[in-house]
Amino acid sequence: MRIRRIFALLVLASVVLAAASCSTQQSAESVTSAEEISEMTTEKTTSTEMSATSEMTIQTEETTTVTETERSMTLKIGEKEVQVTWEDNASVEDLKKLAASDLTIKMSMYGGFEQVGSIGQAITRDDKQTTTKPGDIVLYSGDQIVMFYGSNSWSYTRLGKINLTEKELKDLLGNGDVTITLSLD
Numbered sequence: 001m002r003i004r005r006i007f008a009l010l011v012l013a014s015v016v017l018a019a020a021s022c023s024t025q026q027s028a029e030s031v032t033s034a035e036e037i038s039e040m041t042t043e044k045t046t047s048t049e050m051s052a053t054s055e056m057t058i059q060t061e062e063t064t065t066v067t068e069t070e071r072s073m074t075l076k077i078g079e080k081e082v083q084v085t086w087e088d089n090a091s092v093e094d095l096k097k098l099a100a101s102d103l104t105i106k107m108s109m110y111g112g113f114e115q116v117g118s119i120g121q122a123i124t125r126d127d128k129q130t131t132t133k134p135g136d137i138v139l140y141s142g143d144q145i146v147m148f149y150g151s152n153s154w155s156y157t158r159l160g161k162i163n164l165t166e167k168e169l170k171d172l173l174g175n176g177d178v179t180i181t182l183s184l185d
Helices: 002-021 024-070 090-099 166-173
Strands: 073-077 080-082 084-086 103-106 108-110 114-118 128-131 136-140 144-148 153-162 179-184
Touching: 073 084, 073 090, 090 103, 090 153, 090 179, 103 114, 144 153
Parallel strands: none
Antiparallel strands: 073 080, 073 179, 084 153, 103 179, 108 114, 114 144, 128 153, 136 144, 136 153
């Protein structure tokens, strides 16, 4: 906006100088030319401002996207927040999208070695035959999250590993059903 005003003043000064040095007829032609120049300059300035605004919008959107994918996911078991080392895969990225609005899952004990709960919808999966260990978090059947405090062999997609000792895991997961919450920091 400021550049447009400065340029308009320069154009006006040019018109005044042209009018003073030319005859009346030439002066009228100069005014017309100055008005045309002013309109062209205004159009170019507006176009440049729109381009700059578009670039700023694109930069902002890219920054937001990068920030969201870099955010870490937090796991609470009951009221206890536990440290997890999450896998770097499409399933975890899908889970992060669900965790963006705090995902609460009611888990049920199963088999004396795991807690299982539905995430409410299917997410990307890449099942492989796996022997789990205490602390492993896996995706089962594309729509169930499983947390182990014991061991099992089955076809799962790895999601992460809870960073607790086997005793801490058994105390936390082996004494009845629990509720977990996944959220983004």
